Amino acid sequence: MGKNIAVIGGGIVGVCSALDLQQAGHHVTLIDRKQPGRETSYGNAGVLSESSVLVMNNPVLLRKLPGLLRNQSTGLRYNPLFVLKRLPWVLKFLSYCTKSHAKHAAKALRALQVLSLGHHKAWINEANVTHLLRYAGWMKLFRTQKGFDGFAAEIEAMQETGVKFTIYEREQIRQLEPGLEPIYEKAVLMDETCGVSSPAELTDAYIAMFIAAGGTVTKADVTGLVPQNPGFEVKHSEGALVFDQVVVAAGPWSADVAKWLGYNVPLGWERGYHMHLEPGDVPQLGRAAYDVEGGFAIAPMRQGVRITSGVEFEHRDAPPNYTQIRKAVAEARKIHKMKGEIDAEPWMGRRPTLIDSLPIVGPAPRHKGLWFNFGHQHLGLSMAPGSAKLITSMIDGGTPPIDASPYRADRFPV
């Protein structure tokens, strides 16, 4: 018999969990204080990756640290005061910059991404939005041989985990992407990675499928979780409801929710921005690409050409600082001709990141019927369906489709 389940948080991670639980026969209520899919999941680069296997906190980051401390990189900026305040978190994050963790995490990320991509494709078909799906791969661009040489660790991680990729030389890049200025020495195309031209429309399509099959979406701010015997009372701005089971998928706000029940989850956030520009009178890009030395991504989207910035270490709730995205847009204009800015203001999102850069997907250690599904860092769109499958199989007492141990909450002293 189906259980009565609440999913807190309607980003792509919560939406996929709600949809999958419902398809498994449960009665699911998805609760979000906003329209689902309008926070971090709204503005990403749309990459459905099966190839992003090297965590950011890998040994190369330690080597780059002295340069990054100058705080001039478009790829990574920080507020020194915030970093000082969050120093324990930052030091723990850096403590994972080891070869052995990079190997462990690469395997875990790859498994979750491969599992997810298959389910995204199936749901995209089922939701009748195949026009959003792009099969053209995802490309990393290098302006110099030195930049490409710095990518060796990622190439090694991809090789070790079976990612299919192709290295392109200058002339091949020009033929593949004639709309790019011919400034790139090398490119790496992750051949089997896919993309979507509107992450928001994808979330909307999944929500529509969920509602059409009887799912409930409640617009409310969840303010408390009280264990019952059995189940949980979910208190929110519109009242309170009791559920058999609860899935916490509140993205960068998940640690706040977990704290209500006494959990101390080492969740941080890496802020990022985007801006849309009108396409120029040049061939449009066939896929999303990341200019590694420029520190920005560029993606052809239904809303325009989307430029996304790298990482900003700053408090989740601090006012936006547009320095980084302005610099990214200026850099992007040098490599691809575009017209005016479409958005009145840049958009900002917060990538939810745990200290080891792996998500938590599994049971809350001290509460039966409470499930955590968050911390998907730069890869929430890519890893949401697989995470949903893991949670559903655990709730149903089945065997998870992949080894779920790397994502357990109790790998930390929560």
Ligand SMILES: Cc1cc2nc3c(=O)[nH]c(=O)nc-3n(C[C@H](O)[C@H](O)[C@H](O)COP(=O)(O)OP(=O)(O)OC[C@H]3O[C@@H](n4cnc5c(N)ncnc54)[C@H](O)[C@@H]3O)c2cc1C
């Ligand atoms: C610039 C940028 C580019 C990116 N590019 C990619 C990419 O190309 N591919 C990829 O895979 N990933 C990408 N990411 C990462 C990806 O966007 C995130 O990992 C993902 O969106 C996280 O989803 P989420 O559902 O966990 O969080 P969110 O989308 O933030 O959703 C959390 C939801 O919880 C709700 N919520 C929180 N607290 C409460 C509460 N108390 N009550 C009610 N509701 C609550 C919020 O309103 C929100 O809707 C990118 C991120 C950024 C910033």
